[in-house]
Amino acid sequence: MSFFSEVQLDEKFGPFVAFQTALGFVPNLLHAQTLLPRVIEAQVGLESSVRLKEGAIPRIQKERVFLSVAVDRQDGYCMTADSRMLSSLGASEDQIAALLNDYRNAELSAADVACLKFCLKLARYAPSVSSEDIAALRACAFEDEAIFEAVITTALAIYRCTLSAGLGPEPDFGGQRLASARIVPLHEGARQGLSSDAHGTARGKGPYVTVPYLSAKMFAPFAIVQKSHGFIPNFFRAQALRPDLLEAELQAVDRILVPEDVLTRVQKECILLAVSAANLNSYCVAMHCNLLRGLGMPSEDGDQIAVDHHESSLSDADKALLDFAVKLGTRSREFSGEDVVNLRAFGFTEEQILECVVVTALNNFANTLQMGLGIEPDFEPPPIFEKNKVHLSGADRTRIEDGGAMHLVDTLQNADAEWVARAQNGNLEAFEELVRRHSQLIYRTLIAILGNQADAQDAMQETLLSAFKHIGAFEGRSKFSTWLVSIARNSALQRLRHRRDFESLDEGEDGDFRPRQVRAWQDDPEQFYSKSQMRQLVEKGIMGLPVNYRVVVMLRDIQQLSTEEVAQQLGLSVPAVKTRLLRGRLMLREWLSPHFTTRVRGTAQ
Amino acid sequence: MITCEEFLAEFGDYLENQVSPEVRKELELHLSQCHACRVLCDSSRKTIKIVTESSSFELPGSVSDPIIDRVMAKLRTDRS
Numbered sequence: 001m002s003f004f005s006e007v008q009l010d011e012k013f014g015p016f017v018a019f020q021t022a023l024g025f026v027p028n029l030l031h032a033q034t035l036l037p038r039v040i041e042a043q044v045g046l047e048s049s050v051r052l053k054e055g056a057i058p059r060i061q062k063e064r065v066f067l068s069v070a071v072d073r074q075d076g077y078c079m080t081a082d083s084r085m086l087s088s089l090g091a092s093e094d095q096i097a098a099l100l101n102d103y104r105n106a107e108l109s110a111a112d113v114a115c116l117k118f119c120l121k122l123a124r125y126a127p128s129v130s131s132e133d134i135a136a137l138r139a140c141a142f143e144d145e146a147i148f149e150a151v152i153t154t155a156l157a158i159y160r161c162t163l164s165a166g167l168g169p170e171p172d173f174g175g176q177r178l179a180s181a182r183i184v185p186l187h188e189g190a191r192q193g194l195s196s197d198a199h200g201t202a203r204g205k206g207p208y209v210t211v212p213y214l215s216a217k218m219f220a221p222f223a224i225v226q227k228s229h230g231f232i233p234n235f236f237r238a239q240a241l242r243p244d245l246l247e248a249e250l251q252a253v254d255r256i257l258v259p260e261d262v263l264t265r266v267q268k269e270c271i272l273l274a275v276s277a278a279n280l281n282s283y284c285v286a287m288h289c290n291l292l293r294g295l296g297m298p299s300e301d302g303d304q305i306a307v308d309h310h311e312s313s314l315s316d317a318d319k320a321l322l323d324f325a326v327k328l329g330t331r332s333r334e335f336s337g338e339d340v341v342n343l344r345a346f347g348f349t350e351e352q353i354l355e356c357v358v359v360t361a362l363n364n365f366a367n368t369l370q371m372g373l374g375i376e377p378d379f380e381p382p383p384i385f386e387k388n389k390v391h392l393s394g395a396d397r398t399r400i401e402d403g404g405a406m407h408l409v410d411t412l413q414n415a416d417a418e419w420v421a422r423a424q425n426g427n428l429e430a431f432e433e434l435v436r437r438h439s440q441l442i443y444r445t446l447i448a449i450l451g452n453q454a455d456a457q458d459a460m461q462e463t464l465l466s467a468f469k470h471i472g473a474f475e476g477r478s479k480f481s482t483w484l485v486s487i488a489r490n491s492a493l494q495r496l497r498h499r500r501d502f503e504s505l506d507e508g509e510d511g512d513f514r515p516r517q518v519r520a521w522q523d524d525p526e527q528f529y530s531k532s533q534m535r536q537l538v539e540k541g542i543m544g545l546p547v548n549y550r551v552v553v554m555l556r557d558i559q560q561l562s563t564e565e566v567a568q569q570l571g572l573s574v575p576a577v578k579t580r581l582l583r584g585r586l587m588l589r590e591w592l593s594p595h596f597t598t599r600v601r602g603t604a605q
Numbered sequence: 606m607i608t609c610e611e612f613l614a615e616f617g618d619y620l621e622n623q624v625s626p627e628v629r630k631e632l633e634l635h636l637s638q639c640h641a642c643r644v645l646c647d648s649s650r651k652t653i654k655i656v657t658e659s660s661s662f663e664l665p666g667s668v669s670d671p672i673i674d675r676v677m678a679k680l681r682t683d684r685s
Binding site (some may be wrong): 210436444461518557558582589 | 608611614617620628649652656662663675677684
């Protein structure tokens, strides 16, 4: 019995056989997921590679981590299951009782105590983990692989507890042991760790563990990542120490996130984004914002979900779905079967709700892993999210420690805000000031798309008139300059449609580009040309690029915006911008080469 | 050692200084042993420098002012 119906699966269903063999029974946590056998496969893959293997951390110690996290979360189901598992591995009744009360009385070695202390801190409040915590582990002779295993074991413990809260399975065994379980209060040390962090003291940054280089060539499963992300995020690279675990994780992603037969990919990415934001995980926020952009969601909408999905343009049903996931992901103790019933009232099927639970659990797994390993960002999170996060006051932090989700709608404090507000009230001088500030950006966007000066200047006039007409609709969710670029793009595209040489600005398959010029360049290539000759040469080269590359090179290298800003302004994913930028730059290199190589010296005409 | 193809796959991030220390080490090892990639890398860096310092497509005030003035004049007339 659980919150979800159970379906009878074939006796030969692989994951069930595996558990039957390893444990002698199939846990109710798995029975509760039979509506979607593929998610059971995902979980069993993770459990087999993380939990049921001897590694740098012995199995019995991993089970102690599971039990301690379950106790910390007051998760009755997992406490019962994990106690039984420890018992079967030979742990004494006294030790199990001590773990259920206070692990410090469990007569463990100093290293085991240090490990549990670390895992509990990571489980309780991942954002406060720093290099100091890693140093404490190293002081107890933990090497990279053991640190990695401690982190991933904690992540799996959280995955299991999130599932158990969301599925409500019956305990696998009688609950008599639970009667004696007392929840350990937060230890003084851990509390201090939290409060010092709440005031924003500098923390050691990751990555905490050194890993070997692993390319898509050497490790076939990376091909899946390459396909869905467009590149290999640090999140996956950082786990190269254990390709077997990485493979199980990628399989879990493949089983849980990729299929679209229940929830859509966009819905799942929204869940991942909203829950990551509530967990204050800026790495995962940046990643899911980017993936959503790749799936066609405008970047302002993604940013808004990261800050507060209630204010986003999602349907009421999808907002309720995110409420459900955020509550489960951050306040699992308050979660109950009633939440499942409430979500059904919005028209979601049992399968969809079950999948939402599993996606939330996977999200918490990933959030924990990222923070425990201190994985470095691939790109910046949306500025508005960071701003809100940084500006959290001590009181807000307390709320988060207590499990509250972050839902702050802060005003965007950028330099334009005051002028924008005045312009929106009809103040023409304020509008003129804004226009003058951003005229270069607008012009460069226009000339990049249109390809000639005269058209760009005409379109500029249209852009400014249109901007004033619609300024009331600007809601401050993005930067004002981003909004202006979108108006400029629309004006330019409209104009293009009337022209014959219409080139699409959309994705299109970027053909393979091979560098051809292989002659070395002179040391100081600029010296033979005047400034204006150089400029002519560059402008001519840029005008010769295909429009897709031209716009990206213009905004990144000429206007000198960051790659993330270019992506936002053009509504592209960061990897797409990176690809176009590199191609554009390499084409420019080909164009400039004859003028700057050591042997041939051309002229700038 | 990594191949030229693998080098090219990371090259964009390398130019942007966005690779991890481990990847950087691999790439630089490759660069130290591959003349073609070394030329490509050197000339690409020079290209970026030339392009970013070229002040291309600057719209001089003599061109932008009349445009902005025309727009503002139109907005003021529309209002009255």
